[in-house]
Amino acid sequence: MFMFHVKHGVCDNMIDNDRMLMALEQAKKAYELDEIPVGCVIFRKNELVSCGFNRKESKCNSVMHAEMIAINAACEKLGRWRLDDCCLYVTLKPCMMCMGAIIESRIKKVYYGTENNVEQMYDISKISKFVNLYNLENNDCSKILSDFFKNKRKK
Amino acid sequence: MFMFHVKHGVCDNMIDNDRMLMALEQAKKAYELDEIPVGCVIFRKNELVSCGFNRKESKCNSVMHAEMIAINAACEKLGRWRLDDCCLYVTLKPCMMCMGAIIESRIKKVYYGTENNVEQMYDISKISKFVNLYNLENNDCSKILSDFFKNKRKK
Numbered sequence A, B: 001m002f003m004f005h006v007k008h009g010v011c012d013n014m015i016d017n018d019r020m021l022m023a024l025e026q027a028k029k030a031y032e033l034d035e036i037p038v039g040c041v042i043f044r045k046n047e048l049v050s051c052g053f054n055r056k057e058s059k060c061n062s063v064m065h066a067e068m069i070a071i072n073a074a075c076e077k078l079g080r081w082r083l084d085d086c087c088l089y090v091t092l093k094p095c096m097m098c099m100g101a102i103i104e105s106r107i108k109k110v111y112y113g114t115e116n117n118v119e120q121m122y123d124i125s126k127i128s129k130f131v132n133l134y135n136l137e138n139n140d141c142s143k144i145l146s147d148f149f150k151n152k153r154k155k
Helices: A012-032 A066-078 A096-104 A139-154 B012-032 B066-078 B096-104 B139-154
Strands: A039-044 A047-053 A086-092 A109-114 A132-135 B039-044 B047-053 B086-092 B109-114 B132-135
Touching: A012 A039, A012 A047, A012 A066, A012 A086, A012 A109, A012 A139, A039 A066, A047 A066, A066 A086, A066 A096, A086 A139, A096 B096, A109 A139, B012 B039, B012 B047, B012 B066, B012 B086, B012 B109, B012 B139, B039 B066, B047 B066, B066 B086, B066 B096, B086 B139, B109 B139
Parallel strands: A086 A109, A109 A132, B086 B109, B109 B132
Antiparallel strands: A039 A047, A039 A086, B039 B047, B039 B086
């Protein structure tokens, strides 16, 4: 784990985009393992708390999504279940399980890289009472996913 | 882990109620640890695959709900993320995170002991395309919860 140094005069959006690139690095690790490439990082103020990437297939475990791994690791590292001072960055908009985990852990800000084409089963109007969602519209986050599925179809 | 022997001539509902009593035994373990008393068991045909109880406070971890622990353990035991041949029994209707994990792991039947008073953030009409939910209306599953909160208020 390393400290992420905030440069003076850099706008929030640039910081958020840098952090999304770190989540994208995590997604690349999933890609290399032939997993759907989704990556996640959790920050507390300017400190990287934890990271995770999708390991569902390689771990044979349905709960091993990037966000679940990162949230679990953040709780272990900070020694508490309440992560209300943390922000989560994930390359793909969270599924219902991960959105539930975000709300259970009281994370208030979630930045995602691209929309999820799968229809979600959560009620977004209820979600938004608990967590603010920001779409950073990062083209690389969507491209890594489309590349992955393109290659899958070829095989 | 032990095998649950199905008696000949016993109707499904009695089997389901017996399994709910096993989930209730798990909930009692949570109660003893001063955790919100929720317990869960997962069955594959007549075999008890895994069990779990809420350990959120004692593990300082927001994802340590009864169902998450049981699903994680079932995947580890069976060596696969797809639990489509399993049924889940839980003393309280699942929250959004756990409902998401149930759907991610392709569990098709969920039996719960009592309704959840907390308003859920999932869209039940979308959920029901993936999983069948059965309310077994077990009074002991609701009583252990009301007893827990009654004692909490006294303290």
